[in-house]
Amino acid sequence: MDSTTTPEDHWQRFRAARDSSLADDHGWLSLTSFQWLPAETAALDLVPGLWSADSHAATITARAADSLTDLTSALPVDGAIDAVLDDEESLSWVAYGGEDRHRVVVELARRSGRYAVRTRDSGAPTLAAFTGVPTFPYRRDLVVEGRVEEFPEPRDERIRTAHPEVSGVHRSVGEVTFRLPGAPQEWRLRAAREESGGLGLTFHDGTNGSTTAEWRKVTTSRPGPDGVVLIDFNRAVNYPSAFTPFGTCPAPVAGNVVTAPVEAGEKRPQGEHSDAG
Known part of the structure; x- marks a missing residue:
């Protein structure tokens, strides 16, 4: 720390970085849902396609018309794709919406031995209203x-x-x-x-x-x-x-x-x- 920089200056920089991180397009303030994946293939709220999971893997089944993009391959989803996570892991799995088909990111998570998805919407009201x-x-x-x-x-x-x-x-x-x-x-x-x-x-x-x-x-x-x-x-x-x-x-x-x-x-x-x- 130089003679002109105070501890409060460092704190202000920390605060600016913290608020900037929270304002990320697909950060924590963009969350709009949390849904456990069902054992039987079914539709979910807010997200295209059909979803399911067992104790080992999660599965999406979608058509090209659903306009889902697989973020692990950058390819459109047309058919079935699987993902396997360990407990407490998360994966930005697919995206949809908007001109670039990436307005909403669907995060796959495994918690307490179960698979769930969370939607992260860059247009979420919580994110739009955030000022720090x-x-x-x-x-x-x-x-x-x-x-x-x-x-x-x-x-x-x-x-x-x-x-x-x-x-x-x-x-x-x-x-x-x-x-x-x-x-x-x-x-x-x-x-x-x-x-x-x-x-x-x-x-x-x-x-x-x-x-x-x-x-x-x-x-x-x-x-x-x-x-x-x-x-x-x-x-x-x-x-x-x-x-x-x-x-x-x-x-x-x-x-x-x-x-x-x-x-x-x-x-x-x-x-x-x-x-x-």
Whole structure:
């Protein structure tokens, strides 16, 4: 950081990148449906063709007149195509609509051992109305130091998700302890390893259900040799399920609760679909 760049400047750049990502044509704000695939071949709402799935694969059967494009081959779908995913995987499978036949992308997902599709429409009202995520003002005092106590081996813990029919697993690699300014107690949260090398903390706090969604996530810095991490709560973000009812986002591990209000980071989205996170 040079002498003219402040931590708040870096946060503003983070916010601009975050809002830009959410405004992507087929990002989380473009979701318009979530549908489980049936065992017997059948039509679905919003999407052309006939759809089905068994425990192994998902299948689309369509005619050229349905104007579906297979995104894995860039060819029109004329007949039957299959796809196989592992649990928790997703695939941008086919597209349709618009002059370029790509206005709507159909995402195939496998959750809790079942196949589902979600439609991502670049013309979705949620996306068209988006002007940015509301946030608390930047607070330097809510950039705090923590310490990670790693487990000898990762622990897989069952969790609920934003979708009542989808269960989840949190792979906890340790616990992060920290204090907040003005609060005497220490908090201890289970953490997951992020691709960045930092630790992901999914948590409830005292603002949930009023100024914020039901839960949020913050990613720490990469732990130092002594286990010290930096937690910048100004970078606490909503999961996609705070913006759309079609998310299957993981809830916090039981006990990942900060009873004090963490008045930093993203607030409840404007026009939020429900009180669920």
